[in-house]
Amino acid sequence: MTHKKKLIVLLTTAGLLGTSAVVGAAGMVEKVTGILHKDVKVVVNGESTSLTPVYINGQAYIPVRSAAAELGYTLNYDAKNKEIELNGKGQEEADYMRGTGVIVNVAEDKGQYRIELLGKGSNAWVILFADAKTVIKDQAGKTVAAKDLKAGQQINVEYGPVMTMSFPGQSHAAKITVEADRAVKEDVIQSVKHTDDGWQIQFGETKDGKAVPTLTLNAGKETSVLTPQGESVKWEDLKAGTKVRAYYGPFETKSLPPQSPLFYLVVLSDIQTPAGKMTPEAAQQYRDLAWEKVSDQAKHIKTKKDEAVVEIVSAKESGVMASSDEQKKRLAEIKAANGNLVTVTYNTDQDELIGPLTAVFDFETKAFIGYNIRK
Template identity: 45%
Template sequence: MNNKNKVILITTILGVLGAGTAAGASGFTAKVTGLLRGDMKVTVDGQATSMKPVVINGQVYLPARAEAEALGYTLNYSGSKRSISIDKKDEGIPAVDPETHLRNTGVIVGIGKMDDSRYQVELLGQGDDRWILLNVDGDTVIKNSDGSKAAVKDLKAGMKVTAEYGPIVAKSYPGQSHAASLTLGSQTLIREDVIQDVQHTSDGWVVKFGEAKGGTLIATLTVTSGKETSVLTAEGQPVSWEDVKAGQKVRVYYGSNDTDSKMPEGPLYYMVMLDGNSSNDSGALTEDQVKTFQDLAWKQIASNSTVITAKKDAKVERIAAKEVSLMTTTEAQKKDLETLQAAGSQVVTVSFNTKQDALLGPLVLAFNPDTQVFLGYFPRK
């Protein structure tokens, strides 16, 4: 129990809590006379109570137990210790109104620290918000599946969670919102590897990882899809199983850490396509390219006083152009984006956090990966 919420009343006070209390000769108690005022009404937060006050020497006193309970405390009397303890009731975990919040179930991709009191959780989930960033702060209720309290330190990559957030979701890329509550589920296992074989069976899709020796596949892990399995791009876009091929690099969330982490088989929950074509990560940017796009983006936003991300820490990545909706300012930018989308090409995005992220989401800029021309900003609301 928190000492800040505990009040100890020594028995010398007991004499003033009742009228005409008898006393011993020890000097620790005294006889007092008071007037019971049944005609006075006592309310707490506007609600009537049954308490009857006692007036002693012009001071009004209330029954300790009834008063404590009316104010949200509990009273415990110890005869052996000759004391009364008044403790704040355990309010438990506050409820979140499901009618005013959105709900999503998914798996944590990563957790980042925004400042001393705020964190950002990247979630791959279901529905419209398959890929979303959730801001977690002191107002976020974090609990285990059994209802017991949990904390930010309990959040891990690969953990299943049910999130309640919003109701406002910033129209950034990815979307961003405030997490009202996070209910923690089981911890999945994570593996990044190249698919060696994929087959469709009567039980679902079976994906195998391992290595080929002498023309024979030596499987080191086999995962099987189920009704709840989701196959997504790294940006949360759905992928058809027919487009999953051997040779593709993926990240799989499977099984559970309740079992042996070296198990050769397990149920598949999420599979994230890291490369659409082969094990060679041809879409990855070199360190020099990352720095170049960070410099280009910084020139666009250097005068923005709300930016809190340092230039060298800006997140740079490539995403499919067809998934992009930008705020362009010139006809040339609009045509450039349409050309990239028609060709099935990619764009480079550079993301900065700002002081306005809680309402608007991060500041994200897009560039043509070949010409390095600025294309526009992602909508923030």
């Protein structure tokens, strides 16, 4: 939103120790005399300027056009109405949130493009919508079509100023800059170790009973390790056998195995505690999502909202019933990939007849899948 300010301004004549000017205000004209103080500095955002104030009756005045430029405003003079209008050209930029990360998924949605972004910024996991108003360019300034955005691209983005209260938050993408196309690999870690420069993980295969590395990824300070929901993961918690999705390169060395820099590592499994439950923070997020789905059954629910049991279960072993075609398709994809679901279970006054009420979500995206079949 652009804010406009209409001001009555004194026009000064630089270079005079004493100066006269005419001030117009509310239908009156008055000749005034002021003192030009060259010994007074005008500082804007910590930076000195060449502006010199004129003091009239103890108040400081500065040239409006020069002041507007220093403050980031554009100036327009309406001669007919004798008004000087300042437009805050920087206000729109100030209202936007900024982030950087990799595109996890892009899908066309009713004439716009739905972008799932995972990375850094005030919102590590966010859904953005790009439309005809979104400015999309590459690093060289060349325009990029929204349909050409794809998973694995690392982007900088400005979005907002409005954002939904959902999880993840959703907003309109105002500006997208495509920084690089990263290679993407989803596999289990063969080995992980600490190095002088950071961390190193290897992917590989087994030949003749021996582990053979096929790719080495080197991580430094710029590398982010996250869950699919944008929560930070410690390197020390990673181990061989952990399923991950790596965004790296795209270049690789010609060594054996090839090596490449790692930028984002998304941990897809092995974030459970020994008890088989999620961390308290993650569990609460699922409880909040589940309550939105079951609140219409609140009169039957005995479990308190924040005490529902949250568990990670194998999709193949779950008893979930998906209702929509989209949910059925996603459930089939999760089962085919041997993926996991998250269940949130409430006890009700109908448990003896039909069993507890359980809402089920996609472990990777937190999308609602359906409810477990009750008796």
